[in-house]
Structure formats: C-alpha cells, structure tokens
Amino acid sequence: MAKIMIPTPLRKFTGNQPVLESSSETVDLAIRQLIQTHPALQRHLLDGNDQIRSFVRIFVGDTDYQELQGPATPVHQDTVISIVPAIAGGSPSDPQNQPV
C-alpha cells in the first residue's frame, strides 16, 4: 500500500494519524479518497475550484507532483505521498498574529 504522510497541522483532522495508507491508482484519487475518509481535510487541501490550495504542496517521493504527471501521477505500492503545507510559527505578542 502507498503511504500518505500527514503534516502536523493537519493531523487533528486524521485522528492524529501521521501516516495513512492508500490503494488508489493516482495521486488525485489518493487525495480524494483521503478527503472522503476525513472530510474535515477538504477545506485545508482544496480550494473553491476543487484544486489543491496554493499554500499546500504535494510531493511524490522527493519530487513535486506537478513536475511528474500532476494529479494523474501513478501511485505504486511503495509510493510515498507527502502533503507539505506552509507553516510560519506564531507569536502571541505579535498583534498581526493574535491567536487566542
């Protein structure tokens, strides 16, 4: 089974599971299957046009899937798909970044 690596900020939507398995044939199907299983991920991964959000990158192995075959990139038994979101840290004393 292929592996999907879930980044820390999104693990609260996968029941804290860091790695999920997928038997889908393409990256697109794997991501959609992931969202079907964990619907709360949808707004974090897909934009209003159903495309991967611009602050999230998808890698297959160590290569951005856009440099492969994009959503149609085939997924094999040993494929590792990484979801990589932008992270920025965060300070409560920064008024532009007031969190809580």
Add this chain to the structure above:
Amino acid sequence: MRPDRSSSTFSPQEYARYSRHIIIPEFGLDGQEALKKARVLVIGSGGLGSPSLLYLAAAGVGHIGIVDFDTVDDSNLQRQVLFSTDDIGKGKAAQAQKRLQRLNPYIDVVIHETRLDRTNARELIRQYDIVADGTDNFPTRYLVNDACVLEGKVNVYASIFQFEGQVSVFNYLNADGTRGPNYRDIFPEPPPPGLVPNCSEGGVLGVLPGIIGSMQALEVIKVITGVGEPLAGRLFLFDASSFHTRFLNIRRNEAVRIEELIDYQQFCGLDIPEAPVVEVSVHEMEEWRRQGEPFQLIDVREPYEYAIAQIGGELMPVGQIASFLPRISRDRKVIVHCRSGVRSARAIRELQSLDHFDNLFNLKGGILAYSREIDQSVPQY
C-alpha cells in the same frame, strides 16, 4: 566568499577561542576568517533566533544584526534560551545583544528594535550578506523573502509548528550565477487567516526550535564558508515526534515574479475588516452573575487548555463549534470565551454565519483577563 587571508588578523585569544574550527581541515583559518568578515541579519530572536544567534555568535560571525521589537514574556522561556527569568518584560533585542556580547566580545552585535515592513526591509537587508529568517507570521515571511530576492541576498529559512520543522536555503547564488528557488517558488500564496494554526494556538515542543534553529545556524555558516553542501533547492522536513526526516526537491517557478515589495498584510488577507462582535468585560459578566442574570458560558478552547484553567464554561472547541449548534442557548444571553478573546470572536462569527443569533457576547480578554482582574487563582498560560 573566502577572504584574502592577508587582510584579516586574529588576536591570540581569538585563535584560542576558534581553534576547534581552525583545525577542521575543510574549514581552517580561511573558514574562520570568512565568518569574521560576514554580516548576518537574524530576523526574530525568539524560538528559532535564540539558538541560531547563540551559535552564530559563538562561531565568530563578525557582524550580527538582530531585528526584534518584542519583549520577553514568561511563555517564551520554555524555548527561547537566549533569555532568563530576569529578562521578563525587557526588550528581546537588547537582552539578546547583552547575552551575545558576553558570549563573544570579539564580534559586533547591532540591534534593530523595529517592526520590519516594506518601508525599511530592503534598506536594512542591504546592509548584510545573509539573512536568517526566524519570524513567526506569514506577512513577514513573504516580506523577508521578497526583500532578499530584490536585494540579491541569501535567505536561510526555518519554520516550526508543534513537532514539525522546515529548513531551506533560499535565493542561493549558484556557481553559474543563477539564483536558487525561494519561498514563493514553493508557496506562491499564503494561507488565508485562520486556516493554519500558529504556535500559540497549536503549541510547539520547546526543544524543536532548538534543533531547527541550530540547523539554520549551520546553513548560515555553510553558506558563509563554502564548506559542505547547503540546503539550496531542497526543503528539509523534520518530524520530532517520529524522528522522520525528508528532503524534498524544490525548483524555481518561472510563473513567480518578484518586482517590488507589496502590502503584505493585504497579501495575507489580514487587512480585511472582520465583522464586529458584541463584547462583554469580565467585570460585566461578574455583575450579571451577582444580579442573577441568566446566561450560558461557552469555552471554545481545546480540552488540554481546559485542563490547565477554566472558569465554569461548557467546553465546545472552536474547530468543532458547528457541531455544538443545538446546545447553544436561544432564550438567554450566551457569553463565549477563549484564552484572550480572538478564537471566541471567530467562533461567534461562525455561529452567526450558520444561524441567526442576537444573544452572543464575546468575553473581552478571555480567561487571561478573568485571571488578571477577577480571580488570580485561575492560572495564566
């Protein structure tokens, strides 16, 4: 960046101090001289800046600039190892400068106690050779990135969240004169506000910025000395919970053009005025309690925060607030609170977008204000 050896001299004390560097064959005296001549601007002296500044100063980087306008807070000390309890309430940059000069009196440390913005970023960055970005918010990340690209400076990037760290070397000058990828090549646009939690909402394991900030210092030293292979064109990911590490290849995105600095608050969606919510102070809430005015108190923090401190609210975490809709009272006032009042305002806006509510009040200042002004036995965190 190797210097002309004849133009730089070390005192006997400096030779002794840096001897463990100088005897590394690949590093040698040339490497140490390159450090002494280097000018490095570290943006942020917090979780990432603390370890990177300590190691850059100890290593003998000759000219270090620190940008930070913040003051030391109790909650910083779990990870910001530049500071101690005595520093609480004092300016970070000045305290960092004192600490680093005590550590190494043979270097210059200059402080810039200002908020970096598009009016000052290019001029400031222009004065340095390399930038180490340890900032904590998206607008400044994009500002630093764009200013480095426009000024032709290498940007050693590090970022953290909870157990996760990212490191890369952006805008690296390749041997053929071209520049390596930068932050915008990976993430052309920032996430909208509220979609990605930050460290004070999601937390961060204190030692993680220690690890990632040290890696950032390592990359700065490698870029300065030319020793080793910098993380240019690669994004390093570290998961502290599993010790899983990955290197991802990143490339220039020809569609991305950086031609001038822009309004980064607007770019990150932070200038859009949010719908106002009706607020109630902790004193007004106590008055309602004394007068027997019926109200429901809802706490939208996370369960682990509730375990630290609570003031009798019903726990309904903001991330799942929609699922609690049936439990929210319609026939009495409802006070919503969190730690400081920001998440509870967000929860109120979400509830009002889901249904018609005219009885929701945001507790101004949250549980922190309650602790300060009503009951000091409630822990602050």
